[in-house]
Structure formats: structure tokens, C-alpha cells
Amino acid sequence: MRLTIQTEFGIHALVYLARRKGVLLTAREVAAGIGLPCNHTVKILQRLRQAGYLSTARGRIGGTWLARPAQEISVGEVVRALERPFAVVDCMREDGRCAAGADCKDAIARALAAYLAVLDGISIAEIAHTDP
Template identity: 40%
Template sequence: MRLTSFTDYGLRALMRMASDPDRAFSTAEIADEFGVSRNHLNKIIQRLARHGFVATRRGAGGGAMLARPASEIGLGDLVRLLEQDQALVECFAPDGACTVSPVCRLKGRLFAAESAFLAELDRSTLADIALPAPVSAMT
């Protein structure tokens, strides 16, 4: 299974926020740290904020921070949210058409594999994968 860059960048940003949960991180700071597009990261942070994983503040001292403890944020929930518009295969999409659908033996196996993947992620939280605090924050 391959996750989209949207999910990859979202997880990286959350891992950084979990390293210092009382601090607000600017999108620019996170984007620069991981070498990702600020514009793309803004969209990710907005989705995470709309769904209650991240709280945002504007202005001086503003930025994004976890909206609740990392130990209460399941990795499976995050991946489901960040991948919500991305079907594993075309036939999983709401409007996905497949010419072999009536006789396909693959769809059920792929669905089971995707379910097992998410079930494994459901066993872990953001706290389990938080990045170590940056060296500058430790001195």
C-alpha cells in the first residue's frame, strides 16, 4: 500500500507537533524542516484542524498545535482522514467502474488487506511515533 504525499506530510507535521505539544508551530517552519511545499502543508493543516486534530492560531506567536494529547490520536484515524479521497484501487471509489466486477476475486482480498493495514495502525497513537524534541529545544 502506498500513502499519498498528503498523508505523508500530514503525519510528519503531526509527529513534529507531538514532540513539543505545548508549542505552536508555523506552517513555514514545518515545511522548511521537512522540505515540503508550504501551500500543500497549509491544506493539510486546514483539514486536520477542521476535524479536531489540530488547533490553529493566527498572528504573532500563532501556528498549529495538537488539539488534544498525542496519546488520544490514533494513527488509523489520521490515515483514514488524510486518505479519505483516495481509493486504494479504482473499484473502491464511489463512482469506480470495473469491467470484471461481476467475477472479480481481487476486490475482496484488497479490501481485507486494506482493513488489516488500518487495524494495525489503530493499535498505535501519535504519541508512539512522536519525533524527539529538536536539539535547540533541549538546550
């Protein structure tokens, strides 16, 4: 399973913020910390905020921080939130049809569920190596 770059860097951003434990960081600081251009980071941070993982404050003393404790955010839920629509192969999408006429959707769906179940058991705090 390959995640999009946006999901990968979304996880990196959450880990980076988790390691700062409540410190307000600007998008520019997060971008520098995860090695991504600021304009791309802003888009990712907006998606994470919309999904409820980040809180933000505007203004001179504004910034971004985790909206929930890092140990309460599972990697699986972040992947589900950022990978929209989430389909491993095109034929799993509602409008998709298998060119080969194969019936492997059920097997692929089970594999995807197992993959996400593993990620559900991993918190952002765990991969950030932060104490609760």
C-alpha cells in the first residue's frame, strides 16, 4: 500500500507538532521542520485542521498545535481522513469496473481492512516517541 505524499507529510506534521508538546508553531516553522515548501505545508495543515487534528490561532502570536493529545490520534484515522477517496485499485471505486472481469474486490478489501487495523493500533505519540 502506498500513501500519497500529502498523507505522508500530514503524518510528519502531526509527529513534528507532537514532539513540540503544545508549542504554537507557524506554518513556516512546521514546513522547515518536515522539509516541505511552505505553500504545500499550509494546504496539509488546513486539511488536518478541517479533519479535527489541529487547532490554529491567527495573528502575530498565532500558530498551530495538536487539537487532541498525540496518544489519542491513531495513524489509521489520519490515513482515512487524508486518503479520500480511499481505494487501493480503481475498480474498488463506486464507478470502477474491472477490465479483466475479475472478482478480487473482496480479497483486496479484506487486505485493506487488515492494513488499516494495524495503523489503528499505532498512535502519533508512539511514532513521535513522546511520553503521554
